[in-house]
Amino acid sequence: MRVLIVGATSGIAQVVVRLYARDGARLLLVGRDAAKLQAVAADAHVRGAAAVETLLWDARQWERAGEVVRRAREWLQELDVVLIAHGSLPQQAELWHNPVRAIEEFHITGTSVIALLAELVPVLEAQRRGVVGVISSVAGERGRAAMAIYGAAKAAVTAATAGVRGHLAQYGVRVITIKPGFVDTPMIAHLPRSGLIGAMIASPERVGRRIYRALQRGRPDNLYVPWWWRWVMLLVRAIPEPLFKRLRM
Template structure:
C-alpha cells in the first residue's frame, strides 16, 4: 500500500489525483495552506473512496518548517512512499515584472518551495531505495514569453531541477516524473488566452495517473502540447521576442 503526500491538495487536479490514488488503495496525506478547505477535501476524498485521508497544512515559503513537516507526514502515514507536487500560482504577472517582491513571491510559490520540499522527500525516499516523486509543472516553462516570463521562468527552472533529481535518483529505485501541463479549466486560468486548448482537471488527472502507472519520466498533458512546444522552441529569438502571444 502506497503512502502518498499530495502538496497543494485543494487544487482541482490534486483532488482528482487523490481519488485515483485512493482507488488503488493508497493511504493519503493531503496538504495545503488553507486548513479548513484541505480538511473538507480530505473528508470528501475519504467518503468517495471509502478510505481515511489525513489532512494538514504547509507553507511553501516557510522553508524552515519543511523538514519538520515531512517528518510529521511520514510519522502520521506510517512511512512515505510518494510525493505529488501540485501547488503553484500564476501570481500577478504585471506586478511581478516591475516589483521585485511580487517577482520573488511568484518564484517562491512555484519553484523554491517545491525545491525545498522535494529535496527533503528525495532524501527520505533515497534512503529507503523506493518510492516516487511527481512534479506538476507547466508548458509555460519551455520559453520565456514576454507575457508571463516570471511565472514561466519558475516552471522552467523547476523542470530542470526535477530532471537533475531524476538522474540522481536513477539508481535508487525512485521514480521521478515531470508533468508539463497545458491550460487546465480552473479558477486560476479563467479568462486567459488559450481557452480552446483547455482540458478538464479530471481528464488531466487521468492522463497524469496513467503516465505514473507506466513509469513515464516526462509527460505533456495533453499530449499535443509536446508538438506545440516543439514548434515554439524552433522559432528564432529574433522573431520570438516580437511575438505577442
Template sequence: MQNIIIIGATSAMAREVAKLYAKEKANLYLIARDTSRLDIIKQDLVVRGANTIHTAHFDANQFDSHQVLIDQAFDALSRVDVLLVAYGSLPNQELCQTNSMKAIEELNTNGISVISLLTYAATKMEQQKSGNITVITSVAGDRGRQSNYVYGAAKGMVSTYLQGLAQRLSKSGVHVLDIKPGFVDTPMTAEFDKGVLWAKPEKVALIIKKRISNKVTFSYTPAFWFVIMTIIKIVPKVIFNKVKL
C-alpha cells in the same frame, strides 16, 4: 494499499488525483494552506473510499517549516509510494515587472519552495529505495514569453532541478516525473477565455496517475503540447521577439 502524500491538495488537479487514489482505498496525507477547504475535501475522499486520511497545514514560503512537514508526513505513513507536489500561483506579470519583491515572492512560491521541500523528501525516498516523486510544473517553463516569464522562470527552474534529481534517484529505484500541463480549466485560470487547447482537471489527473503507475517519464500533458512547445522552442529569436505570446 498505497501511501500517498499530496502537497497542494486543494488545487483542482490534485483533488482529482486524490479521488482516483481514494477509489483504490489508498492512505492519503493531504497538505495545503487552506485548512477549511482541506477538511471538506477530506470528507469527500472518505466517502470515495480512502482508507486513512491525514491532513496538515502548509505555507509554501515558510521555509523553516519544510523539514518538519516532510518528516511528519513520512513518519505517519512509514513508507511513501507517491509524493505529488501540485501547488502554485499564477502571478500578475505586469506587477512583477515593476515590483521586484513581488517577483521574488512568486519565484519563491512557484520555484524555490518546491526545491526546498524536495531537498528533504528526496533524501527520504532515496533511503527507502522505492517510490515516485511527481511535480506539476508547466509548459511555461520551456521558453520565456513576455506574458508570463516570471512564472515560466520558476517552473523552468523546477523542471531543470527534476532532471538532475531523476538521474540521481534512478540509482535508488525512485521514479521522478515532471508533469507539464498546458492550459487547464481550473479556478486559477477562471478569468481566461477557454478554447480547444484547454483540458479539464479530471483528464489531466487520469494522465498523471497512469504515468505514475507505468513509470513513464513523458512530461507534456495532454501529449499534444509536446508538438506545440517544440514549435515554440525552435522559432528563431528574431521572429519570436516580434510576436506577442
C-alpha cells in the same frame, strides 16, 4: 498505498486525490487553506480512502519544507507516491514594478518545490523505492513576456526535477516531470474559453487521470498532458528569438 499530495486543493490534484481514495490509499494532504483542505479530505474519506490526514503549509514558508516531509514519514511511514502540485500564476504586469512580490511568487512556485525535493531525496534514497510526480508546466520551456516569473520558476522546477530523477534512478525511485498545457482550473479563470486558447484548454479530469496513470506506472520521465503539447512546444521552442520577442506572447 501511502500517498503524499502537496497542493491537494488544486483543481488537478483533487482529481488525483479522488482516484487514490477510490483505491483505498492512506493519504497525507497538504495545503494552505484549512477549510478547502478539510473539504478535500472529507470527500476522500467518503470515496474510500483508508485514512486521511491533513497538514497546513504555505509555500511562502519554503524553509519549512522539512516539516512536510517529517509529518509524511510519521503518518505514512513509507512514501509509495508523492505528488507536488501547488503553484501560483500571478498577473505578470503586477510584478514588473514589485521585485519583492516577484521573488515571493518565484518562491511559491519554484523555491518551495526545490526545497521539498531536497528534503525528500534522503528519505527516498533510504527507502529505495517510490514514485514522485512534480507538476511543472510547458511554461517552463520558453520565457514569455506574459509570464516571465512563473515561467522562470517552472523552468527551475523542470531542471531540478530532472536532476533529482537522474540522482534517484540508482536507488530505484521514479521521478516524473509533469508538463500540462492549459487546464480548466481557477489558475486560468481569466483566460478566454473561446477561440484557439479555448480549444486548447483540457479538463482537470483528463489531466488528473493521466497523471494518476503515470504515477501508477512510474513513467514517462516527462509527461506532456495532453500529449500533443510535446509537439506544440517543439514548435514554440523553434521560433527564432528576434521573431518570438515581437510576438509578445
